[in-house]
């Protein structure tokens with residue numbers, strides 16, 4: 142191919158470039174090592190010595206022209222492409238962003254953590270018992286008689302004979318006693334399960350915190366002052382407290398614990414059903430039989446124990462009327478806490 146027709150061909154090829162990437166192909170086919178211009182250069186050796194300098198000069202001129210035209214066209218195409226991209230990929234920074242939901246503690250977990258924090262500061266350490274328990278630790282070692290109604294299938298979820306979902310966190314008591322020499326002062330938080338009808342006030346799954354203190358000369362007054370301090374801090378209120386006699390197999394004597402209603406300061410309202418008092422826990426002095434099961438000498442040591450339901454506490458603190466709300470994962474409810 143001679144110089145002139147090569148130049149014409151180049152101009153044609155250049156005119157057909159519609160994208161900056163096409164320029165690279167044309168560049169390789171003309172200016173590459175095996176390109177048309179290199180081929181012309183190689184042909185120079187066939188030219189006569191008189192023709193060679195001029196021909197060489199013309200080839201170099203053509204090479205420069207091709208280089209410049211390719212660069213110019215490249216700039217042109219690339220800047221047009223950039224403009225198209227800027228046009229298409231334009232972002233309106235003033236548009237509102239996508240809101241991401243912020244996670245938070247479930248109100249029961251929040252209440253649990255607050256209660257644990259208060260009790261830790263009062264000298265209790267945290268122990269965890271198993272959710273799946275033997276009949277022995279859940280009932281027998283806690284002095285529940287064989288024919289006690291709580292052992293009944295209607296109240297307890299049995300997984301196998303003798304294996305059940307714990308009905309209370311009290312299952313942790315004897316486990317801890319077995320492995321610890323008094324004095325011991327522990328709390329055992331966790332889930333509990335009972336085969337009950339689900340209603341406004343009860344659920345098959347709920348949370349408790351168990352408290353246990355065993356030492357020499359532990360008295361009822363210790364129990365009273367501990368619970369008074371704890372519930373006062375938890376409800377952030379100057380509470381009155383009262384005990385009513387009650388029966389639990391693992392304590393003797395056993396009591397129900399009431400605090401004065403923080404909604405009406407004891408004057409009577411719908412939350413406390415006009416009584417001025419709210420039932421918050423069950424408690425008592427650890428039964429000597431239970432100490433014995435735990436391998437602790439009941440002549441030398443005494444102790445108190447208490448347990449309360451976290452759902453009940455959260456319902457009272459926040460005025461939640463229905464325990465089922467805690468389990469429904471309804472965001473509009475949970476976001477309030």
Ligand SMILES: [Zn+2]
Nearest residue numbers: 402405410413
């Ligand atoms: Zn009240």
